[in-house]
Amino acid sequence: MRHAAAPAAAQPKYAPPPAIQLQDTEHVVLTTTEGEIVLELDGKHAPITTLNFLRYAQSKRLDGILFYRAMHLPWGDPPSGLIQAGTQGDPRRLLPPIAHEPTTVTGVHHKAGAISMARYAPGTATGDFSILLSDMDGLDANPKAESEDDRQGYAAFGHVVKGMDVVRRIFDAPLDPNKGDGVMKGQMLSVPVKIVTARRWEGPWEAPVSAPTPAAAPAPAP
Template identity: 60%
Template sequence: MNRRFVLAAAPLILLALTGAAKKPLPRKAPPPAPAAAPLGDLVRVTMVTELGPIELELDHAHAPLTVENFVRYVDARRFDGMTFYRAMRLAWGDQPNGLVQTGLQGDPRKLFKPVAHEPTTLTGLSHKAGALSMARLAPGTATADFSIMLSDLTGLDADPKSDNPDVQAGYAVFGRVVAGMDVVRRIWDAPLSPTKGEGVMKGQLLDPPVKVLTVRRAG
């Protein structure tokens, strides 16, 4: 440690020791945190990845609970540093056909409480190319992971006629990509691991994952 730093620090140490003998002054209450900007019917978000930016438009008018959940993560900057970790590539149909997935992958240090499920039968939205859709296990367990559709995958919409409760619920669409689908395509085309992952995820995990640098409200 250089001498200059030690000398500079010494008065601070003395001040702390001297102050300890005095009755502490009452602390002022911290100023309230600034209120988050209100959400309109449509909310623009910019997601900057290491392969380029992706512009998102969140449909607060039709999927308010899901959008408010998503924006909470954005405003808390908890999406910064996450990765796109999955590319599902369907061999049938017009290419590209499938989706990419990103999020916090269940990191308990960053997760908020799960959001209530908003089915497409309620929102009127659909899994069209460019749609944003919440990943989940059972309905009502979605937190911070979501997918971007590379193609129309309307089979992920809620289907009230199905005998399967999970298919009846479908997945929750909450917005769409309005610019940067070329970046989404580059993520989808990135190398996959042939061995990582289990079950349906095996062979769908990006290796290496594509890093998300920042996610911010735009404007």
């Protein structure tokens, strides 16, 4: 059975990813329906992953995506884990997968507030990412692990510098016990939180002054 392509008129027109002169430190502002999250990305030590994220942001492919998952760990007070957002495999938004940058190479580790790429096998990361509420060293590369997947770990490439309160609100939002497949079942937000815009911060970093964020409305699927 073949899947017919959607009519051209129905396809979002995303700008081609721009040429970017990568800085050692980059900032991206995620404006969500719950407030603003500012990310500091390590272009010096994780250049492939940082550049990939900037290309998604600058071509507006992250505008309208959702924080859709909150993984709660069975320990910690307050409870900790991670939240996840991204393109969820939408072919209209996707850029080619990127080479994997393990923590043993970058030195950027999975500590509280870190941003890390979601993936299947190493080298398959595209446009989904997680933000950590707590240290999760098990996501780091472990050369002594039995499986190749664990030996490679995940690619952390920056951390939150503003808006961890927003991250916590998203994490604490109600979950739907029936949504999700496999290990993700019961980890999906009942009402996903929309990323309205994702933008590179141009120039030296200074905390932006934002207008009050309106009350969140239910976010439609992209």
